[in-house]
Amino acid sequence: PGAAPGRTGSGTGAARGNTKTEGGGGTRCAAPGARGGGGGAGSAPGGGDGAAGAGAVRLQPEPWAVYPDYEARAAAPRAVPPVPVPSRPWAPAARATRQDTAPTGRRRRAKSSATVSRNLNRFSTFVKSGGEAFVLGEASGFVKDGDKLCVVLGPRGPEWQENPYPFQCSIEDPTKQTKFKGMKSYIAYKLVPSHTGQQVHRRYKHFDWLYGRLAEKFPVISVPHLPEKQATGRFEEDFISKRRKGLAWWMDHMCSHPVLAQCDAFQHFLTCPSTDEKAWKQGKRKAEKDEMVGANFFLTISVPTGPGASLDLQEVESQVDGFKAFTKKMDESALQLNHTANEFARKQVTGFKKEYQKVGHSFKCLSQAFELDQQAFSAGLNQAIAFTAEAYDAIGDLFADQPRQDLDPVMDLLALYQGHLANFPDIIHVQKGALTKVKESKRHVEEGKMELQKAEGIQERCNIISFATLAEINHFHKIRVRDFKSQMQHFLQQQILFFQKVTQKLEEALHKYDSV
Template sequence: MALRAKALYDFVSENPGEISVVENEVLTLYSEDVVDGWLEGTNSRGESGLFPASYVEILRTDDGFLVQGNGTAGSVYNTRSHQTGETSSQSTPTHHPDYSQHPAYPPSQGSDDDWDDDWDDHPTTTHDPAVRPQSQQPSRSNSVCSRQQPRSSATVGRNLNRFSTFVKSGGEAFVLGEASGLVKESDQICVVMGHFGPQWQEHPDPFTCTIDDPTKQTKFKGMKSYMSYGLTPSHTQRLVNRRYKHFDWLYARLVERFPVISVPHLPEKQATGRFEEDFISKRRKGLIWWMNHMATHPVLSRCDVFQHFLTCSSSDEKAWKQGKRKAEKDHLVGANFFLTIVPPPAPLDLQEVESKVDGFKVFTKKMDENIVQVNVTIAEFARKQMTGFKKEYHKVGQAFRLISQAFELDQQVFSVKLNQAMAFTGSAYETIGDYFADQPRQDLDPVLDLLAIYQGHLSNFPDIIHVQKGALTKAKESQKEKDAQAALAIGERCNIISCATLAEIQHFHRTRVRDFKAQMQHYLQQQISFYQKITAKLEEALHMYDQA
């Protein structure tokens, strides 16, 4: 029987070689091999091509019957891995995978995101956190606290789909008691019980970080140019210069290190036009949003790799490479990451956890759909202001100018003031048209920037929820076994993942309220100022007629 898969989500093809799939549609696969996050097959309409592996679930054969496999064919492959391409305000309400990983779309050459020869003389490739070479396993030491979860002896089955997010994140190995590592006190991540449930322990010394206007620099005697951003953290007050590729490297490390934390997405990459003023300004705004979300996250803001990024001197290349290699050899990734989480003393009610997570899943889906709609509406409104409104106001202004020119042919002394007032009215309307064209930069663009970063967060949470759901499934399976001690151990580890998931959900909500409140206040203040400016211009024209 042919290998088949069931579509979990809608996917709309945007490039040659891809095919669209519809949720619950059954597809025929050419092969089970996932290449850079993509599978190849035929949909129910007979179209053949590529589609994201994360959007389907393989249907496996068992005695001649199709049965649903465990987990998806691939990890939810969104921009939690290296993202590229500009987020379009006209996008459809579906999540698209990273096209930079598409075999038909190789990484662009000559962009400011390329790895240069001096980036590191011994580059380290990103490894699968679920499979670690024995040489990288930590050794025992009396100077550091060694944490090893007791191995479960229950016959809880493994997930047969090794591409599942639950497996690749290390969540399955942790729940089954296979994690062991050295956890220093400084590496511990505490979850405390707040008024609204589990939450991350607050950062004892919060800080901010400014990003200055980037400067264009050259290397190799002017043969290569790049943009350098100046970062100044408030807790050091020392300026460091970072390129976009440094941000990109940091992002990859953080995604690997924190599987149940929503790492904010970086602004888009671009191979051409990257030195144009509009693109530089847009990227800087995106990086400011990114840095704000990083610096205010209780966990991300404290991690060693982020602090290294913020504090390592730009001129100390040796120190930078040492910190880079240390981060890439971090053993507290995958299953071992969960060893660092210290939950509240009282365990959670897993049934209540499941209910909260399901409710959040519904919330994020609705929020994502509505953000897409708001994005389209605002973008269209901005386009009308910059083109249509400006054009119409200019037409009205020119009409008043034509009347003024006609009046000037009168040659009457007593009509001079009226002629001037009419000409000024025409000029006022043309100026108002220019006001409309410029206004989206002041109020609508910042709202679009806010929506963009939250679209990134919303596309992260399916991965995070999948890890928690996988842990909960294992806990339920263990309760059916006869080994009560093993079931208790699995339940405790599931509780750790659940605490972390709810803490991240709580942080998302708090940040969301903060950001949308501040941004909507800014938007309305800008709107008020805008119409006050228009009113002032019209009043100025009105007063011209008092002297006519």
């Protein structure tokens, strides 16, 4: 049915087919496809002008009056158009289609893992890190000799092979520099690697870029966290000093790690001259285009082979669970110690200093009162009491300065290890995901759904992840013992020196009374 446009007064209404048209704001027509109204006209399906004038109402016609074959249409079965089915790549049929159209090599890999289900959570660390794709045999790539990461068996179990050329790197002399003719300011840190002896300058954003690259490349290695960013007060002396100390701890852990220390991106960061912008960008692009990331990263890991080098999965699971409980307890203890040390330092800087100086002021008032006595034999006592007052003032200053010597280094170390502890849940998740695939493949072999050879391939790739995880756990414990031994020795030494200074002040005040 069609309709011709009608125009009356100031409103216009038109209907095309069964579509609705509007008039100038009158009464809604009941017939489909028409609105009439005061000052306008609407046209019903199939015909002529609508009613004009205010308050005009078009009644709904009977259906058989509009459609001559209405009764026949009602009696005939209604034709339902086919509903298109959306594509579901996860459906078995769709997956089989992809396998049929894929190249021979890809089809073989897909078929081998068809009976091992994929993780439904595609945002899990196990999936994002490439661990799942590697365990299912989907990783492929050429591994250069320089990219190989070796795990060896040591006295404590699997360990990363030591760096044959160990080195350290100092971070010194943070200086404020400018660019764009002084429009932008930043802090540059001087780095001096021991294996080159050539100093380079790096900004915090360069450290941040390096951290991002390493965290992406090494999913089973705990890359130490950088000191936190700060939007305000970036050029204050205390903030710069604290950040430099944090970066020094970060650099120490980087240089101490057998894998991270030899990474090409880290070496480029340490050795590229600060003035060679072209060389810096080339190395930066090379690191960002690294193909040995994700699932391909696990291809670079070389593990021990032979009869005595196999891992017992139950034992590995027990060790990983034990380390998981350890990290949870250590994290809780580190938080508690950090809070306690921070509160104790605050009391020393404000409360203790104030209280000791209040005692000193009271002694001073007493000596001033005694000075009102003009007797000669009283002068020595007055001077001794005044000296005692000065000693307590000095002790208050010692308390205020002491946290920088002992408590602050402890809190800096705790902050670094809290970053490590935050990394390990993801590392453990990758290993647990691989172990789950092994258990699933064994069950499929028992049920006859998978060939034994394919299940052994999954277990072999899981062993690679397990070797790397245990090697990283052992490295963490090794460095932890080294760091906390050194830091606790430093803390106690500084405490002893502090109380020796306090004792010295008190002894000097005591000797003043010998001549009274």
